[in-house]
Amino acid sequence: xxCELLHxxxxxxxxxxxxxxxxxxxxxxxxxxxxxxxxTAKIAHLIEQxxxxxxxxxxxxxxxxxxxxxxxxxxxxAGQGKGDLARAVTIATFHAxxxxxxxxxxxxxxxxxGFSIFDPADLEGIVAELVATADRARARAAQWRIxxxxxxxxxxxxxxxxxxxxxERAAARAYANYDEALAAYRAxxxxxxxxxxxxxxxxxxxAAARWQARCAHVLVDEYQDTNAAxxxxxxxxxxxxxxxxxxxxxxxxxxxxxxxxxDNLAALPRDYPDLEVVKLEQNYRSTVRILRC
Numbered sequence: 001x002x003c004e005l006l007h008x009x010x011x012x013x014x015x016x017x018x019x020x021x022x023x024x025x026x027x028x029x030x031x032x033x034x035x036x037x038x039x040t041a042k043i044a045h046l047i048e049q050x051x052x053x054x055x056x057x058x059x060x061x062x063x064x065x066x067x068x069x070x071x072x073x074x075x076x077x078a079g080q081g082k083g084d085l086a087r088a089v090t091i092a093t094f095h096a097x098x099x100x101x102x103x104x105x106x107x108x109x110x111x112x113x114g115f116s117i118f119d120p121a122d123l124e125g126i127v128a129e130l131v132a133t134a135d136r137a138r139a140r141a142a143q144w145r146i147x148x149x150x151x152x153x154x155x156x157x158x159x160x161x162x163x164x165x166x167x168e169r170a171a172a173r174a175y176a177n178y179d180e181a182l183a184a185y186r187a188x189x190x191x192x193x194x195x196x197x198x199x200x201x202x203x204x205x206x207a208a209a210r211w212q213a214r215c216a217h218v219l220v221d222e223y224q225d226t227n228a229a230x231x232x233x234x235x236x237x238x239x240x241x242x243x244x245x246x247x248x249x250x251x252x253x254x255x256x257x258x259x260x261x262x263d264n265l266a267a268l269p270r271d272y273p274d275l276e277v278v279k280l281e282q283n284y285r286s287t288v289r290i291l292r293c
Contacts, residue, residue: 010034010041017245017278018042021049021217024238024272026265027247029280035247038280039219040069042245043089044076046217053088055216057237059097061225066091069221094230098193101200101211108207109200116187123189126181130174142171146178150191151227194229201236212240223248224265231264235271 010018014034017027018041029035039058047053060066074086090097099117106113118126120143127146128139145168149159160172182188188196201208215237220226223246226234238244248265269275 010037011280013278013280014038014041017280018045020245020276020278021046021051021243023243024268024275025243025245026223026268026275026277027245027280028277029247029249033280035221035249035280036065036069036072039221039245039247040072040076042219043069043073043086043091047077047082047085047089048080051216053085054090055214056219057090057092057097057215057217058219058221059092059094059234060221061093063093063096065221066093066096094226094233095190095193098197098233101197102188102193105197105200105204105207105210108204109196111188111196112186114186116185117193118182118185118187118189120190122187126185127174127178130177130181131170133170138167141167142174145171146175147189147191149175150195151229153195153228153232191229194233198229198233198236201233208236208239211237212242215242218242218244220244220246220248226264228264231267 011034014037017025017038021042027035027038029038043056043058046056058066058069060069070086070089070091073089073091074083077083077086090100092100102109102111102115106115123143124136124139127143128134128136131139131142133139133142145159149156149172154162156172156176156178159175160169163169163172182192201211218234218237220234225248234244234246246268269277
């Protein structure tokens with residue numbers, strides 16, 4: 001199987017990316033260049049190399065992508081009678097991983113057991129009350145600003161100091177009371193599924209050690225779409241020297257509207273001086289005519 005993975009089904013840069021398991025790796029991959037193939041092959045390769053399946057963490061951006069990644073990894077492992085091991089690998093979105101951390105560490109994270117998760121529709125009325133408005137558009141705008149501030153790790157005080165108009169000042173004042181309002185409902189919002197685990201891992205050495213020990217290798221798909229909080233979470237999980245593979249394409253960044261930043265691509269070589277970079281430049285999706293255009 002290893003021969004098939006590294007020779008028959010992968011090109012040379014893909015094989016290089018799969019084989020690099022000892023340190024941080026950035027794979028710059030254009031559309032149709034086999035990004036997901038590399039990640040699933042690397043999951044299988046890590047297991048073949050003796051890495052415990054339960055200590056491999058693969059992060060992607062949608063539940064559908066996570067399911068497909070698990071299915072493809074299972075198919076690769078099935079040839080060696082190890083398809084069941086794919087179920088032990090943590091393959092999840094950032095938010096699902098954050099939720100798993102919070103469920104296991106609720107007390108340490110300052111949350112009640114069995115806390116609820118409020119979606120944007122649940123939060124609209126809470127924000128409207130905090131902003132003191134009956135205008136749904138104004139409440140939704142404030143809600144969006146609070147979410148953007150949380151994902152950018154901006155504090156309520158900093159948000160208020162930087163507010164440029166009355167609406168932003170009202171949103172910043174609402175932001176100052178927002179977490180307290182959620183706590184009254186024994187709830188968190190979707191942004192908390194990233195921000196609270198990050199806060200926990202950066203301030204609680206015991207919790208950080210537990211979760212770093214659970215990560216033998218971390219793989220991140222669509223890395224160009226990570227925001228500030230998600231990048232900090234990756235750093236917290238790999239702070240003990242855990243090797244990771246980040247796969248991304250700076251030409252496909254589509255989540256800037258929710259805080260994703262290409263600065264995270266530039267930050268990797270600065271924060272990880274031993275970073276290896278592999279480029280996937282062979283396209284398998286488009287015809288020659290389209291590629292020439």
